[in-house]
Structure formats: structure tokens, C-alpha cells
Amino acid sequence: MDLHDFSLRQLREGLQKRDFSAQELTQTLLKRIHTLNPELNAFVTVTEAAALESAARADDRLAKGESGTLLGLPMAHKDIFCTADLPTTCGSKMLKNFVAPYSATVVERLAAEGMVMLGKLNMDEFAMGSSNETSYFGPVRNPWNTEMVPGGSSGGSAAAVAAGLVPVATGTDTGGSIRQPAALCGITGIKPTYGRVSRYGMIAFASSLDQAGPMARSAEDCALLLNAMAAHDPRDSTSHPAAASDFLRGLDRPLQGLRVGVPEEFFGEGLDPEVAAAVQVGIDQLAKQGASIQSIRLPNNPHAVSTYYVLAPAEASSNLSRFDGVRYTHRSSAVENLDDLYQQSRYEGFGAEVRRRILVGTYVLSAGYYDAYYLKAQQVRSLIREDFRRAFAEVDVIVGPTTPGPAFALGAKNADPVSMYLADIYTIAVNLAGIPALSLPCGFTQSGLPIGMQLMGDYFADDLLLNVAHRYQQETDWHLARPNLKAGEA
Amino acid sequence: MAFDQDAVRRTAHLARLALPQEEVPAVASQLEKIMSLVEELSAIPTEGVLPMAHPLDLEQPLRPDQVSNQDERQRLMANAPAAEHGLFLVPKVIE
Numbered sequence: 001m002d003l004h005d006f007s008l009r010q011l012r013e014g015l016q017k018r019d020f021s022a023q024e025l026t027q028t029l030l031k032r033i034h035t036l037n038p039e040l041n042a043f044v045t046v047t048e049a050a051a052l053e054s055a056a057r058a059d060d061r062l063a064k065g066e067s068g069t070l071l072g073l074p075m076a077h078k079d080i081f082c083t084a085d086l087p088t089t090c091g092s093k094m095l096k097n098f099v100a101p102y103s104a105t106v107v108e109r110l111a112a113e114g115m116v117m118l119g120k121l122n123m124d125e126f127a128m129g130s131s132n133e134t135s136y137f138g139p140v141r142n143p144w145n146t147e148m149v150p151g152g153s154s155g156g157s158a159a160a161v162a163a164g165l166v167p168v169a170t171g172t173d174t175g176g177s178i179r180q181p182a183a184l185c186g187i188t189g190i191k192p193t194y195g196r197v198s199r200y201g202m203i204a205f206a207s208s209l210d211q212a213g214p215m216a217r218s219a220e221d222c223a224l225l226l227n228a229m230a231a232h233d234p235r236d237s238t239s240h241p242a243a244a245s246d247f248l249r250g251l252d253r254p255l256q257g258l259r260v261g262v263p264e265e266f267f268g269e270g271l272d273p274e275v276a277a278a279v280q281v282g283i284d285q286l287a288k289q290g291a292s293i294q295s296i297r298l299p300n301n302p303h304a305v306s307t308y309y310v311l312a313p314a315e316a317s318s319n320l321s322r323f324d325g326v327r328y329t330h331r332s333s334a335v336e337n338l339d340d341l342y343q344q345s346r347y348e349g350f351g352a353e354v355r356r357r358i359l360v361g362t363y364v365l366s367a368g369y370y371d372a373y374y375l376k377a378q379q380v381r382s383l384i385r386e387d388f389r390r391a392f393a394e395v396d397v398i399v400g401p402t403t404p405g406p407a408f409a410l411g412a413k414n415a416d417p418v419s420m421y422l423a424d425i426y427t428i429a430v431n432l433a434g435i436p437a438l439s440l441p442c443g444f445t446q447s448g449l450p451i452g453m454q455l456m457g458d459y460f461a462d463d464l465l466l467n468v469a470h471r472y473q474q475e476t477d478w479h480l481a482r483p484n485l486k487a488g489e490a
Numbered sequence: 491m492a493f494d495q496d497a498v499r500r501t502a503h504l505a506r507l508a509l510p511q512e513e514v515p516a517v518a519s520q521l522e523k524i525m526s527l528v529e530e531l532s533a534i535p536t537e538g539v540l541p542m543a544h545p546l547d548l549e550q551p552l553r554p555d556q557v558s559n560q561d562e563r564q565r566l567m568a569n570a571p572a573a574e575h576g577l578f579l580v581p582k583v584i585e
Contacts, residue, residue: 194546306529328571346508347507347508359517359521360524376531417523417524
């Protein structure tokens, strides 16, 4: 096994035993990035010099006998997190030249642990997309089949982890943007409970839905990273006072007696039969490990996509009004007056999908339509949360597919925005409710594309989801499969 | 419901997006599709259901009213597309 396949635990052991230094590890992965990234396009910025400096600092600390859990371990951030004095683009032309004046809380926390950031990862523009094709910096390719999309919006994060460019990465999830690309790239990713991870310095898309989380090749590595990410942050007013927790503590609990609910609504029309079959095998595996399985209903889940496409664009249109061409964004050069400056800069700076969502959001919030759309969607959001509340009175974990199908071809869903929106049909309800959910690999299609299984839990049951996923990964080896990359010799 | 070209132009103006006329028909048809997706919400009975604005029923926490930010003026101004004498430049607004 090569360094780029190591888990965080194995890397840490290697660093502690001096099998290799943090600088050697960083150089190995940088070399792999230089070899593979031109095709995958997972990184938009590689911060080579800064990475080697922080690796040198980590080696100093290791030499002094420090043994921090994440000290010297490499990672990369989705380019939605502000990184002081480095570019932060959010996948947009609007922020092409933006240099963040400060770092996000998540960035600060992982740097304080001594982690080595290798760069910033590609993403759908302003996190709006399910295929990573809306990025101003070009699409990311799926390491399992480079004709396919990696999913989105955290597609760069998922592809980088799957291809062994980094062992772990950060992502964000507003309607499925961690779980859907994790499923399509065969990795593990968790969207924590809303309020677990600080949103300070994370560029806002839909503030009542956005949540950051770890993406890795195993549930254990997710738990290690989430331990450092989750904490109460006074700089984010939606940060929960009880956000911090030790997600490693309960990782090994046996699944005996675990009550698993399988929602009928997740296995209806539109679900790819290969995905359905693989998820069923995954559920059987949980039963074999001691869980009791029962069928449940989430009757309002079919309304989640429409609810989301009112609320998320509404919040986005408000959040993105700050990009005005005056202070720190793209500015159109062909303007005569201030109104032109706003209108031209915004038209030129935003891509087509972002503009579409701003228009939908502006429309549903505009005079005469507020009650019919925005208020109505907020009421249906209550019903969706109520479904979960009822379900979690009977079961501990809800299990179903993460996505209706495996990775699709680049360009396949670009003509019709609604067909792209339906890629998130099983992930969106979780964000509306604010509960945690995790995607983990549970099989492959005949054509060799990964399939993801989704675990959903009650508020603050993030540790239980990681526990179930970890136990599952002790008995199965889907998460150990690696894509066959032609230039994989690095 | 009809998302016609007038509605697109009106909404684009509210959103301060200079949508060129040649793009308006295509955008109208895409928005029409999106709005017919969300149209199904109107059939859901929600009488007496409280609107949900946020996942966590938390009160807004208060913190001590102390200065915690540092003076970042130079770093902030470095991102300005046009600046002079430490001020953002915009086209003339008063003739």
C-alpha cells in the first residue's frame, strides 16, 4: 500500500514512528496532485509553498515529542472557506481575484491542530450544482471514470479524496453537496447536525441550510476530522452551544439492537435498480450485524425538492446581493453609471445557474408572491421536520439510497435544470429538517461506478451515524476499493 | 402559471442582473420549468401549520459588546476593483 492510500490513523503512526516526515508526506502528495490534477481538475489552487512551510513546522513539533491527533496530516479545503491571504473563489468569476482578509473558523481550527493544507478544491459556483459543472474553473472529473461527473457541489473534495490526492477534505452541504458527491465518488462524507460546525468565513449560499462537514475514505477518518471541526463559535450566531463532541468515543459500539427504519418513499419510481439492489444488500448487512429493520413512512419527503427550490434560492438571492462590483468582486469595465455597474458586474460575474437561482429567489420573495411560495414552503418545511420527528420516535437510524442513480456523464443534465435538481431528491429533506446524515459506499454498478448508502439520524446523533458506518466498514470492504488511475504511480 | 418574458425582465431588474434581451426567452422557459416544479406545493394542506424558518429553535445568543475585530483596512481595500485615497471608486452618481 502506498502513502496516498493510508488512513489518517496509519499516517499518524508513520509520522510518530518517523517512518516518514510531514515534509516527505506533503511532497509525495504534491507530486501526485501535479500528476493527476490536470485531468481531474479537483484543485483550483495548490498552495505548495505554504504547505511545505507548515509541514516543516509540523516536523519541528513532532521532533519535540508532540503527538496531536492531526499534527502533520495533509488535507485540503473546499474553496468556499476563506483562507487568509490566499485566493478564495467559491468557484465563481465573481471572486476570481478575491484574496480573503481572514480565515474561516474551520480553517483556523484545522491549522491550529497542525494539519497541512495542500490547497483549495474546485466546486460548483457558490455551491449551486450537483455535478461540479457550474464551476467557473471548469468541471471536475470522476476518478472512477473521467467521462463522468463527480457530483456536486463538493465535487473537487470528493474527487481529490477518491483519487488519493488528500486523505481528507472539507465540504459543505446545503441540499446534498457532501453526500451526493461522496456517493458518486465512492467515499464517506457526513453532513453534521445544523449548528455543529461554524459557518464563520464559509461563503453563504442558504444560511438556514448550509452546514460544513468532513469527507474521507472511512467513517473513522470523518470522525477524526469532525472532532477538530465541530465546536461552538461565538462568531456564528447559529453555532450550537453543545456543538463539540468526541466522535471517536462511541465508534466501536456494536449494532446489536439498533433500530433501522427504511422509508418506502426512498424506493419508489426513479430509483436505479442497481442502486436499489446495492442499498438493499447494505441494509441486509446491518441486519446481519444485529440491527432490526422496519419499514417506515416519510410522507412529505416527495415535497422536499420543491420546498427547497423556493427556500434555498430565496436565501441565496438575499445572500448574494452583497456581490455588487464595488468592494471586492468582479467589476464590469463597460459601465456608465452606478446602476449599470451593479447590473453588468453581476451579470458578468455570476454564471447561468447562479443567475437562475437568484432570479427564482427574487421572484418568490417579490411583492404578491411571498405568501404563495415562501411562506407556503416554510410551512411544508415544518411538515417535513414533523415526519422525521415521528420516525425517530420509532427508529434510531433511517437508511436509504443517497442518490437515485450513479454518476452520470458530463453534460448529460445541463440542458434541463430540473433534471439536475432531482439528483438531490433523497438528500434535501435532511437539510430542511437540519438533522445529520452520512453517505458511505455500499457497492458498484456493473460498469464499475460507486453506489452510496445514506444514514440519517436525529438531531445531534452524528456520533451514532459515524458508529454505524464504522461498524459496517469493519465488516465490508467497499470503502477500501480504489479507482484505477492511469498515472497512479506517484 | 406563466413565467413570461416581462416577468423575467422585471425580476432581473429587481435582482440587478443585466440580462441581455437575446437570453430572455431561454431564461423564461427555464424559470417556467422550475416554477412548475414548485407549483405542487399549493396542493399541500398547511392550514394552521407554523412556518419553519430555521432548524434549531434557539434564541439569538448575545455576546458582550466588545471590539473583537482588528483593523483590516489595508487587506480589505486590496480587494477593491478601484480605489483611491483609501476610498472605493464608483461612477459619478451626482452630475
